[in-house]
Amino acid sequence: MNSEPTTRVNPFNIVPKYHQLYDILRQQIEDGWQPHEAIPSERELENLYNVSRTTVRQALNLLVNEGYLYREHGRGTFVARPKLQHSLHLLTSFTDDMRLRGLQPGQRLLSLKYVEPTSRVRQQLDLSAEVSEVLKIDRLRFGDAEPIGLHTAYLPLAGGQAITEEELAARGSLYDVLESKFNLLPAEADETLEATVADEHEASLLQVPMGSPLLLIERTTWAQTRRPMEFVKMLYRADRYKYAVHITR
């Protein structure tokens, strides 16, 4: 045991030591170590990589929080079960979502205009009373050229801010536009999901029979500044879209 590690923590690297150690350990978990196998103890890792125990624990905490490892008091730290496929829906754009599923994303812009926000939209975006309009974007989304979802997004854009059809078409992803133009990065979101059935309009756009099951997702997204940046309703064909989520205690 305790043989010299092949990869070392470099104290002069700009990357923090705990993050280097995190990378090293994650590599070993994904490569060689078996599920339920005990990894070296925290004091062994101190010596192996010439870092303090605090630094070791900082790296381990990351790996535990991400589900790579689990601890048992008095026994040791162990490799968790292998991670399941891609864990979908980690605050991704539809574009990224489709790519993760191995489908070619596409979209058709149905409408892009400023509207007076409903009280529901007003509440979700936490708008002050003087805000009189928000940008509303309706899009039909495709995966491998087949219709999959219908998105209606409401964006709280201040007076001078605007997004044109051209920008959206060029980038494909609304999130890309928001990031590059307004430096808005999604930090967290609340989503609700429910089942519904297609009405005539939805059915014709999504190319399914009326009454077909649809998954309705409503999402409110907050930027890194913790201000609401988007409220969006998404309707998905049940036969082509499944939502996956991982839950941890």
Added chain:
Amino acid sequence: MNSEPTTRVNPFNIVPKYHQLYDILRQQIEDGWQPHEAIPSERELENLYNVSRTTVRQALNLLVNEGYLYREHGRGTFVARPKLQHSLHLLTSFTDDMRLRGLQPGQRLLSLKYVEPTSRVRQQLDLSAEVSEVLKIDRLRFGDAEPIGLHTAYLPLAGGQAITEEELAARGSLYDVLESKFNLLPAEADETLEATVADEHEASLLQVPMGSPLLLIERTTWAQTRRPMEFVKMLYRADRYKYAVHITR
């Protein structure tokens, strides 16, 4: 500023200091502090509560991870937006779920028996080849005496282990039985959600018209030991059940 705090960290309490501080700060966030307001700096908190900076940061890390606070390097630590209602589906049992929604949970046991696992169930529960049967439990779930969901659970119980109808009826919650009898506590889970419509059998049990929209959730749950403890299919009436999830970067 820096007036004496009304609540103190008690060094003799069995509860760790960082957790006491966590409780104190969370209380202030939920009570008085405003969103986007800066909280005292880490060094101020050290002095205010007579703990080390490490301990302060341990408490703050918890609050940041749970979305109560956010940090900005060089500026300070700030109160995040108020938490939305109860954040549902944090690995709760149906029983707890209903209580959180303010409904009285109920159930009718439809069937409880050992069956040969299908290949799907075998795969989800990571069963070895020699395992020849799993416990299958069908239940109709109620909220305030109205049918809401239809659950089919598959449990990988070893030879001697068993659950009787009486135990389930007495406890109400399957998770309660699993915890008290086998010390199985859910640690993480994968869920997939999709929309579907009620067939004749489902419609009659859930008391909705055939073809009504239903939310289908499939969940695989792992115990703290990271072994699968449950695979369950849940069908919910769309008009009575909505799924909520919070996502963080």
Added chain:
DNA sequence: CAGTGGTCTAGACCACCGG
């Protein structure tokens, strides 16, 4: 520049687990 959070050290004692 002073003040903030981010990283890191070298210790210490405790609670829990297994032999």
Added chain:
DNA sequence: CGGTGGTCTAGACCACTGT
């Protein structure tokens, strides 16, 4: 009992922010 993770201290230096 020795080894494990859990908690805690009193420092230190760095990187970033605002004035």
